[in-house]
Amino acid sequence: MYAQMVKSTGDAVKSREEMSDDERHFQDKVDANIKVEPRDWMPDDYRKTLIRQIGQHAHSEIVGQLPEGNWITRAPTLERKAILLAKVQDEAGHGLYLYCAAETLGVTRDDLTEKLLSGRMKYSSIFNYPTLTWADMGAVGWLVDGAAIMNQVPLQRTSYGPYSRAMVRICKEESFHQRQGYAIMMKMAQGSAAQRKMAQDALNRMWYPSLMMFGPSDKDSVHSAQSMAWKIKINTNDELRQKFVNETVPQAEYLGLTIPDENLKFNEETGNYDFSQPDWDEFFEVLKGNGPCNTDRLNARRKAWDDGAWVREGLLAHAEKRAAAKVAAE
């Protein structure tokens, strides 16, 4: 997902007998759906895992601006341009909500940024794929934001208060993102033969990377089991992926586009669509840094950070000077 393969303790979930009094009390609270707030006691590993997860989620929002930002100056109409600008600005906002939530756990913003830029923290694999045509703006909104929503809606109920509140805000804003993407796809699918072809090509390229967003199957993962016990993960990756496929197939049919999977078939018995898994070797290569755009994305973020340094420093120096002058005048 926006946070993929977040590691927790690596140990099996503790039984009640193995827990300390604090841990037991904490788990009871989580089980009773009482939110954990920044200054409450929490296990160290809960804190660490959350910083990793929220940080990765925030980085994904920020890096996620790049593939779409790529098309702002080339949007086909002024209206489309205004919409895309608004969407990309929302992503920046979402990143900021999440960074603030992470900071309540005792990590600094600069530390998170530095870890992203040095490659020690990850962002979602999906943003390492290029956006080659305007139809990709449609496919990204429809599929990528659609997949993100699948994950984010249940996370509104997560145990950590500031994270949950950020998710509520994000979900409220996110459905416009998916709809504007689908609207682009509708327009192109109903357009000329060349436009339909472009829409189909975007779907072909984005389909499997979108399925990868949920991460590999984690039904046997100890990390996921711990995160689920702490309610910082609500569903398994497979559950969310299946839900995404079930919802997306009819949407593709409406567009008259074909999902690039010969094995895709509705299963009367399970009530789900059967589908092919994405190429997980490719997924791990992208995570390792070998996707088509990993280098570009990180370089763009580093350049923005370095080029902005004089602004950050200058504004702070100015604020300090003015504050000192004000004190002197009093």
Next chain:
Amino acid sequence: MKKEWPLWEVFIRGQHGLNHRHVGSLHAPDAETAILNARDVYTRRNEGLSIWVVEARHISASAPGDKGPLFEPSESKVYRHPTFYDIPKDVGHM
């Protein structure tokens, strides 16, 4: 120079005459910029008519451990609520 902009807590008053409400936080070099940033980050959809920002270090908060002594006393004071009192129907609306 390796120094972060200070953290500000943001409060927004919405359309309907309610109090300013905490909506989140952000970093900014000074109060003026914090208000401008808050407009961009927290009011992109008509959420507010007024913004307050307070530097986070100036906020004092009750300790989580004091929850009991601070708030439990009010749990037993049912007579502070209007529903505690039975007023006969004949008296009319009160």
